[in-house]
Amino acid sequence: MKKINVGVIGAGSWGTALAISLAKKGHRVNLWAREETLFNKIKKSRENIKYLPGVLLPENIKLYNNIDDTVKDMDLILVAVPSQAVRNVLELCKKNIKEEAVIVNVAKGLEKNTLLRISQVVEEILPKNEYCVLSGPSHAEEVSRDMPTTLVAAAYSKECAEFVQDVFITPKLRVYTNPDVVGVELGGALKNVIALGAGISDGLGYGDNAKAALMTRGIREISRLGQVMGASTNTFAGLTGIGDLIVTCTSMHSRNRRCGIKLGEGMKVDEAVDSIGMVVEGITTTNVAYNLSKKYNVDMPITTEIYRILNEERDVKEAVVDLMMRSKTHEIEEVANDVQWKDS
Numbered sequence: 560m561k562k563i564n565v566g567v568i569g570a571g572s573w574g575t576a577l578a579i580s581l582a583k584k585g586h587r588v589n590l591w592a593r594e595e596t597l598f599n600k601i602k603k604s605r606e607n608i609k610y611l612p613g614v615l616l617p618e619n620i621k622l623y624n625n626i627d628d629t630v631k632d633m634d635l636i637l638v639a640v641p642s643q644a645v646r647n648v649l650e651l652c653k654k655n656i657k658e659e660a661v662i663v664n665v666a667k668g669l670e671k672n673t674l675l676r677i678s679q680v681v682e683e684i685l686p687k688n689e690y691c692v693l694s695g696p697s698h699a700e701e702v703s704r705d706m707p708t709t710l711v712a713a714a715y716s717k718e719c720a721e722f723v724q725d726v727f728i729t730p731k732l733r734v735y736t737n738p739d740v741v742g743v744e745l746g747g748a749l750k751n752v753i754a755l756g757a758g759i760s761d762g763l764g765y766g767d768n769a770k771a772a773l774m775t776r777g778i779r780e781i782s783r784l785g786q787v788m789g790a791s792t793n794t795f796a797g798l799t800g801i802g803d804l805i806v807t808c809t810s811m812h813s814r815n816r817r818c819g820i821k822l823g824e825g826m827k828v829d830e831a832v833d834s835i836g837m838v839v840e841g842i843t844t845t846n847v848a849y850n851l852s853k854k855y856n857v858d859m860p861i862t863t864e865i866y867r868i869l870n871e872e873r874d875v876k877e878a879v880v881d882l883m884m885r886s887k888t889h890e891i892e893e894v895a896n897d898v899q900w901k902d903s
């Protein structure tokens with residue numbers, strides 16, 4: 560494929576890892592590091608010691624401390640900042656983003672207060688640009704070390720999704736396409752809530768059985784909300800749904816899971832978040848998901864308990880007891896469409 564110009568907004572762990580992968584493929588990459596000290600350090604050492612230590616940046620990544628220069632004349636803009644910062648960074652530099660540039664978002668969250676998905680935020684700021692969300696089970700620490708990884712490029716236009724697939728795909732990074740932007744965005748954001756729960760379970764000393772239950776019942780409630788919000792439930796069975804849920808709930812790379820472990824061990828929310836030192840998207844997303852469950856009248860028991868733990872000083876052990884003691888129910892209501900009880 561033809562080599563293109565990419566502006567990466569955000570030199571955190573994910574922005575840096577993807578910048579490295581794109582640069583190794585031969586694309587010309589501009590990378591925006593917001594913090595001046597970090598910018599100077601990376602420029603000197605060619606290593607992002609704060610967010611991705613131990614990995615060198617190829618020479619064809621140009622480092623910037625100025626966001627306008629990062630995005631100017633670029634064919635593709637990769638948005639790799641925490642979800643709550645997306646609106647602000649795009650407002651800052653939108654005048655320098657050309658209309659033909661494709662906006663690729665990799666943030667996995669939902670906007671506080673507005674309850675919007677990131678595609679909706681981007682559309683408000685850059686209505687003329689094509690949008691794609693790139694998501695899937697992908698820890699930056701592994702992608703930056705060329706470990707095999709899969710991603711999904713979801714866009715409303717097939718042409719746009721296939722363009723992004725071509726730009727990012729490498730022998731180590733396989734990219735699929737999907738037209739379900741809503742499902743891919745919700746899967747990526749909501750799995751962080753369940754990962755906090757999986758971490759809490761680990762922190763309490765519970766075992767693999769509890770985690771398997773959280774993951775399986777977690778994807779059920781994500782699918783229930785996704786369905787009423789217009790997603791295809793099939794998407795939640797894919798890489799950006801269950802795939803990302805598995806990696807986030809089981810990996811020690813996951814900031815959400817690690818934060819959950821600290822909560823399960825008894826640490827206060829603010830202290831736990833601070834100790835991670837990187838973005839823990841699940842904290843804000845839990846509040847948004849809880850509000851969405853009320854708005855759409857969808858039963859989300861795990862999300863609700865995590866919301867209470869984060870906001871109402873709910874005792875974590877009591878939360879588990881209440882989840883276990885909920886009123887009895889069938890496992891999957893829809894199965895009754897396929898298999899009937901013998902006695903009904």
Ligand SMILES: NC(=O)C1=CN([C@@H]2O[C@H](COP(=O)(O)OP(=O)(O)OC[C@H]3O[C@@H](n4cnc5c(N)ncnc54)[C@H](O)[C@@H]3O)[C@@H](O)[C@H]2O)C=CC1
Nearest residue numbers: 569570571572573574639640641644666667698699837838
């Ligand atoms: N780290 C990973 O493995 C993956 C992360 N993601 C998602 O990518 C997004 C970014 O995550 P990471 O790079 O991991 O985060 P990080 O915490 O490693 O880095 C965040 C970056 O955003 C910048 N930033 C923070 N607040 C900002 C603000 N208010 N305005 C402008 N810039 C700001 C920081 O300076 C830093 O460069 C998140 O939504 C995350 O869920 C998605 C897939 C994998």
Ligand SMILES: O=C(CO)COP(=O)(O)O
Nearest residue numbers: 695696697698813814815
């Ligand atoms: O989304 C991720 C992996 O796919 C990263 O998860 P964390 O933000 O929990 O580290």
